[in-house]
Amino acid sequence: MSGGQAAVQTGHEDSTSAAPTRRRILPAAGVLALGLVVPLGLLTAWTVAALLDQLPEQILPPPWIVFDTLLEGLQDGSLLSSTVTSLERVAEGFAAGALAGLVFGTAVGLSKTLREFVDPLFLTLSQVPTLGWMPIVILIVGIDEGLKIIVIGWSAFIPVVLNTSQGVRDVPEAYVELSRVLSFSRWSKLTMIVLPSAVPSIFTGLREGLANGWQTLVAVELIASFEGLGYLMAYGRQLFQLELVLSAMIVVGLIGLVIHGLLTLAENHLQRWRPETPQ
Amino acid sequence: MSLIAIAGRERLSHIAPPPLRFIGRHLRPLAVPIALLVIWELLARAGAADPRFLPSLEEVVARGVAEFSRGGLGFNLLASLERDLIGFVCGSVAGIALGLAIGFSRLIERLLGPVLLVHRQIALFAWVPLISMWFGGGEAGKIVFIALAAFQPTLINTWQGVSGIPRSYRELADVLTFSWFDFARIIALPGALPQIFTGLHAALIYAWTATVGAELLLNIAPGIGGRMNEGQHLFHMDLLLLCVLLLGGVGVVFNVIAGSLERRLLRWRIP
Amino acid sequence: MKFAHIAALIAGLLATAPASAETLIRIGYPGTGIDDRPYAYGDYVAVANVQQLVEAEFKDVPDTKITWTFFRGAGPALNESLAAGQLDFAAGLGDLPSIVGRSRGLQTKYLASAGSHDALYLAVPPDSQLKTVEDLKGHKVAQFRGTNLQIATDRVLEKHGLTEKDIRFVSLDSNAATAALVSGNVEASFGGSEYLDLAKRGAVKIIYSTKNDDPTLGRNSGLLVTAEFEKAHPEFTAKVVRAFVKAARFGSDEANRQAVFELWSKAGLPVESFEADFKDERLAHRLSPIVDDFIIARYKDQAERAKAYGLVKKDVDIDSWFETKYLKQALLDLKLENYWSTFDAKGQKVAEGEVEHTKAASN
Secondary structure: OOOHHHHHHOOOOOHHHHOHHHHOOOOHHHHHHHHHHHHHHHHHHHHHHHHOOOOOOOOOOOHHHHHHHHHHHHHOOHHHHHHHHHHHHHHHHHHHHHHHHHHHHHHHHHOHHHHHHHHHHHHHHOOOOHHHHHHHHHHHHOOOHHHHHHHHHHHHHHHHHHHHHHHHHOOOHHHHHHHHHOOOOHHHHHHHHHHHHHHHHHHHHHHHHHHHHHHHHHHHHHHOOOOOHHHHHHHHHHOOOHHHHHHHHHHHHHHHHHHHHHHHHHHHHHHHHOOOOOO | OHHHHHHOOHHHHHOOOOOOOOHHHHHHHHHHHHHHHHHHHHHHHHOOOOOOOOOOHHHHHHHHHHHHHHOHHHHHHHHHHHHHHHHHHHHHHHHHHHHHHHHHOHHHHHHHHHHHHHHHHOOHHHHHHHHHHHHOOOHHHHHHHHHHHHHHHHHHHHHHHHHOOOHHHHHHHHHOOOOHHHHHHHHHHHHHHHHHHHHHHHHHHHHHHHHHHHHHHOOOOOOHHHHHHHHHHHOOHHHHHHHHHHHHHHHHHHHHHHHHHHHHHHHHHOO | OHHHHHHHHHHHHHOOOOOOOOEEEEEEEOOOOHHHOOOOOOOHHHHHHHOOHHHHHOOOOOOEEEEEEEOOOHHHHHHHHHHOOOOOEEEEEEHHHHHHHHHOOOOEEEEEEEEEEEOOEEEEOOOOOOOOOHHHOOOEEEEOOOOHHHHHHHHHHHHOOOOHHHOEEEEOOHHHHHHHHHOOOOOEEEEOOHHHHHHHOOOOEEEEEOOOOOHHHOEEEEEEEEHHHHHHOHHHHHHHHHHHHHHHHHHHOHHHHHHHHHHHHHHOOOHHHHHHHOOOOOHHHHHOOOOOHHHHHHHHHHHHHHHHOOOOOOOOOOHHHEOOHHHHHHHHHOOOOOOOOEEOOOOOEEEOOHHHHOOOOOO
């Protein structure tokens, strides 16, 4: 869960940002229309197959049943409360992990000695798939909220530490020189020079941390919980209610999209805020 | 995990010991783990911690020796690795193929791009229930899940790698009336190779996570995940710690292999 | 059916390719022993498995191979495998998962009963303040969702004026639930005979059981075959049923009581657990393969309740599900037509079978 996705995002422009340069050739509406062809085509094929009774229900229930289930879940509040529970868990775990990661990452970035002491251990521990920690954490803290916060927090902690320490280390020499000339105190140097200059890197860490946290949430909820979107999916799986599984997946995807959108917005904002970043 | 994220290229060197300036420095990376082990052993001996949560070091070592001499855990590790590699190969081949197609054809990119972008936002583990219902929770379901995990990063990176090829190259290819195949072979593939490799590196780590997840969430089968289940149900903390050690060890080995291949690849490209 | 075929094809390609000429007879069992041992217990399926009765039945048939799969994820996981076309027989599939599967369009035939009157136990930690089912309200309780434990639990709750919504249920499989209960992660757990041994060792205490309650509260399970296999291989289906009837015959005979318990103990539970589970109960009470009015009524009732509890979304046709010609033929061939008793829909004995006169072997 941590890892792969994060790796893909780091250091490479995202697919969304790669596209605009080429998009200008076609009018926006045309691009939108083309983008909708496949989803609409699939939806139509799905609907037609269901209408013609060509799609066994144990493979894919008709789209309108999935839609009904979504509506039903929203009306009786079950889907809504599961979503809220899941979001709360991610928020708490992410906040804890990110905060700890910022502090630890800054410390590791600033001190070469500390880095030499903890880097290898940390890098090795970060190689264990987050899910692999779960049985141990379950034995120690049980299956309640504590488990979720710890596991989500840990998965967010890793990229935040890595990117923060990198960002702190990469502060341009000229800035450090400047702070020396101005004889800044350590604290001023940290808050006025080092951290601001590390912002883009820290932001990358936070973004990866959030993505990891969201991934981990679903996994941990599938394993043990009595509420949340992952729980709804597990419930749907146990009772073979694919429409429930699919509607929970739709919500998971939508939230993923919203998070992605918000982060992209924040990133653009950030870039405007620090236009003259020397890189 | 995010190792590669950080690892980018140069950061990976931190896994390797720092240059031998002097011995004390060289030992620094070992200091913290050794200190932790000592504290652990002291706590376990003093009986300060619940032995259920903190088995003594000897227990873990004894368990490790017993497991590997009887072939128990070694056999499980091999089973996990086999599953992992099959899924990785299936997923990354599909990811590279689709990534190339999307990267080459603007039409395909416009058609599939948005779908794939949305697909990427669905957390990987959210596919587990659907996959187990479609493919069963046995070996097939597990491999499909692992392949899906490997598919996403290879696809995205291949796509970006190919899109990143300078426009002038494409125009040049047009002028030279390259066939589609020649363009792919001579320009696109070599040009996109570094990023395809980044994708493969990520896929390797992702697939390993998915392997553990599949073994924990789907039907019981030989593998590290199955042993972790056993350790959890029987309160065998020594077994669990051993499994975590193995999981991390495999991750490190994967990273080192991928990292050195990646460096070699770069060296081959740059001169 | 196209998608199913493609999915099955991919699945088939991915699975290790079976030898082509061989006919595989793939039997699935919804459960494992303690610590995921690949053994069944508490039913005649375990007898057939351990004594290799199905294998013996096919000994003279060339190019056939029997495979057994034990599902940690019990009925729901077995259903997934059925849907993916990876199984031919479901031996001992619980009432709820089989009804759920049928409601979702899994094409199966119900061949024989594989268990009835299976007891449900409610276990709590030894120092727990919980004393009755009513006390569970608002507490965190383990339940194996989607198995026949769930509907049995729901019925027990209903009888005690509760619904699933009154309790914070955590879905855990049997082994995980035991671990969670013992370590205090859940406050109570509904389960089967696996808790009797823990209770005897003082690790849990049992505060409720359906054993002496309403007989219709017991759990049922069945022997099912996929419609596809039954159509393609009716003669093999007959053989499999005959093997299981032999197992049921052995398992129902009181003279074999000790032998059966010992055979079940391969699953990791001590013989005493089964002695306690079957206390004051004859083996045939649970192990009879007969599909009589009682069984049919139980399934109809369960299907209605499953819908009322929201576990299935639509009415499930029960009558057309049963295909008992193989069972009848097997009983005839093995001269067991009068071996088991039959019961009417209310559970009253209609005809007494010879099995009621079998006696435990004198020690």
